[in-house]
Amino acid sequence: MAAVALAQRATAAGAAQVRLAGLSVDYLTKHGSLRAVENVDLTIRASEFVAVLGPSGCGKSTLLRVLAGLLAPSTGVAEIGGTPVTGPRRDVGVVFQDPTLLPWKTVFENLCLPGLIMRLDRNTYTARGRELLKLVGLESFADYYPHQLSGGMRQRVGIARGLLHDPVVLLMDEPFGALDAMTREAMNLEIQRIWSATRKSVFFITHSIPEAVFLADRVVVMSARPGRIVEILDNDLPRPRGIEIMSTPAFGERSARLRRYFRVEGGVD
Numbered sequence: 001m002a003a004v005a006l007a008q009r010a011t012a013a014g015a016a017q018v019r020l021a022g023l024s025v026d027y028l029t030k031h032g033s034l035r036a037v038e039n040v041d042l043t044i045r046a047s048e049f050v051a052v053l054g055p056s057g058c059g060k061s062t063l064l065r066v067l068a069g070l071l072a073p074s075t076g077v078a079e080i081g082g083t084p085v086t087g088p089r090r091d092v093g094v095v096f097q098d099p100t101l102l103p104w105k106t107v108f109e110n111l112c113l114p115g116l117i118m119r120l121d122r123n124t125y126t127a128r129g130r131e132l133l134k135l136v137g138l139e140s141f142a143d144y145y146p147h148q149l150s151g152g153m154r155q156r157v158g159i160a161r162g163l164l165h166d167p168v169v170l171l172m173d174e175p176f177g178a179l180d181a182m183t184r185e186a187m188n189l190e191i192q193r194i195w196s197a198t199r200k201s202v203f204f205i206t207h208s209i210p211e212a213v214f215l216a217d218r219v220v221v222m223s224a225r226p227g228r229i230v231e232i233l234d235n236d237l238p239r240p241r242g243i244e245i246m247s248t249p250a251f252g253e254r255s256a257r258l259r260r261y262f263r264v265e266g267g268v269d
Contacts, residue, residue: 016079018067019078020042020076036225037059037222039228044169050202051211054221060173067203072086093165094171101146102146138160141153155187172202189243
């Protein structure tokens with residue numbers, strides 16, 4: 001738990017919760033080296049919600065994998081709570097587009113898997129699991145199985161599972177991309193509520209401009225591969241944000257500013 005303690009001390013001192021500096025990542029392919037992201041500099045403050053936009057293949061998920069400790073940068077540094085990311089760590093939670101729930105385990109058993117894998121104290125993580133089920137509105141579904149849940153409900157389990165070990169940073173890789181439009185809208189409200197209650201630092205990947213503007217404190221725009229940051233938009237829309245804010249001129253102005261980077265065929269200028 002030393003990394004968690006260091007992260008908490010860094011937060012108390014006002015340091016950035018997440019820091020990427022001069023970060024580049026190269027993949028080795030049969031055709032040679034392929035640069036996925038190039039010279040990325042980014043900080044995320046404690047309790048800040050940062051959304052990342054960019055075309056497919058621009059390196060958004062590569063950045064997430066670096067922060068998750070699943071991929072080492074080729075150059076530059078990645079730090080969380082003032083300590084280098086050298087591998088998977090307990091102060092980071094990850095939520096993917098597919099919650100990948102085990103079909104033979106109940107909702108509560110799926111939620112508690114990180115506690116079992118990390119060999120945390122059972123009484124502690126089961127108590128935390130019950131709190132999180134209540135937080136995501138699924139306390140009455142603890143004994144259900146994944147096939148008995150809707151897509152949105154399964155993703156709520158995935159979010160709760162990512163929070164089980166009380167990480168300081170939550171990495172989310174297009175968590176609502178597979179949902180229908182109305183469920184996705186409802187989940188945007190849901191993640192805003194969960195984030196307001198937990199105040200985690202969030203790194204949120206999305207292809208949706210409205211989703212980014214609705215959720216984020218800042219929106220990072222990346223270019224086509226090799227991915228570089230071309231703009232970071234400060235988004236000071238008042239919170240909490242209801243769906244009606246999407247109809248306001250301020251929301252439209254921010255969306256239009258971000259949309260100008262994207263051509264119809266999906267590239268970035």
